[in-house]
Amino acid sequence: MPAQSAEQLWKAYNETTATNGASYQTRWFGDQNQPAEVQALTDLVLNGTKTATTTPLDTYTNEQVAIPQVGDYNVLLNGEMKPVAIIKTVVSELIPFYRISAEHAWHEGEGDRSIGDWRKRKTETFAPTLEAHGHQLNTDTPMVSEVFEVVYRAD
Template identity: 55%
Template sequence: MATPAEHMWNEFVEKNNITKGNFQTRWFGQQDQPDEIDRLNDLILHGQKRSTSKPLAYYAAEQEAVPQVGDYYVLLNGEMKPVAIIQTVVSELIPFLRVSAEHAYNEGEGDLSLEDWRTRSSKKFTELMSNYDSKFSEDDPIVTEVFKVVHSEG
């Protein structure tokens, strides 16, 4: 029996005649903070949040693949139920201090400025990397990703 995420994916593939590709499940925010996941999903589903970023060292620590252009993800809500499918359209490795104002704006959080993004992201990345007994530096490379919603339940 297919999981709800597999069911959503299978319907999407059939409707759009996709012959290649598979998906992973994904959510934005910490899994133990479902309200934050739902808040971020609302930003994504309303078109305000179109990008994200994480330190490259995070992917190595998690042994997780860096998002690649064309990758599909079934987006999960705070209850870990599927709400949409997103696709990566840009994936770049950029030094933290070279992340653009456009990328910061497209992350859709805070006041949308580069200065605010740097302040929030430096704090967030420092906390994130401390989970792996690693320090974050503003010289570190960051994976910046732009995605689009290709299917949603609503």
């Protein structure tokens, strides 16, 4: 039976492993106002296709959110904003936009998984957000490149 809350899922995970007092945040991938998109990305995480993500550094600074660090835990929420798994950050690097590797694009698990497709899709996504904050997307725009693993599932 799936956990009813993020707190219950975290508690269940803590009963199976030693997290040494670690805490968690809730997290989802995609636009919260687009539940189908969030669910599709959640499904990619749960089936092991999506094990990485990239976010402009500007997003973290403008939203005053901490940059993911190695060892961070997140309770993954699905399209209904219900907890389905716990993911752990295993790599977090600051990399210029055009230095994101083809391997990383593949591990993001979206589109055709090529670097060309990744750059096209991310330009379409990141450019308007950056422009809204008074910045332009260019080859040197700093990106937070993150790799994560599913360490616990609600099912």
